[in-house]
Amino acid sequence: MGALGDARREYFRYLRLKRHQKPDIKIGSRGIHDRVLDAIRELLERKGVVKVRVLRSVAATKKDTEAIAEILSEKLNVDYIKVIGRSIILGCFRDFMKKSNKR
Secondary structure (H helix, E strand, O other): OHHHHHHHHHHHHHHHHHOOOOOOOEEEOOOOHHHHHHHHHHHHHHOOOOEEEOOOOOOOHHHHHHHHHHHHHHHHHHEEEEEEOOEEEEOHHHHHHHHHOOO
């Protein structure tokens, strides 16, 4: 398989591992504000994939969490990969490719 296929396989393996880890950022009662967005941006630059946990006071249902995921993906210009309960996994394949080429 080519380099792109290997990188894609590595990316999806990393996503599976990320799904079971503790969240990197928690969004609480203050909601989405500039400091949260800056922290997520910084983590995305460093890691490529970020797990965000939305507390119950902000999102009571999965639909609320999906709405927050869409807002975050628009504001940060990344993809929201998956919503699991009140957890959101954000990432961007092209950023991950840049990081994997530096290794």
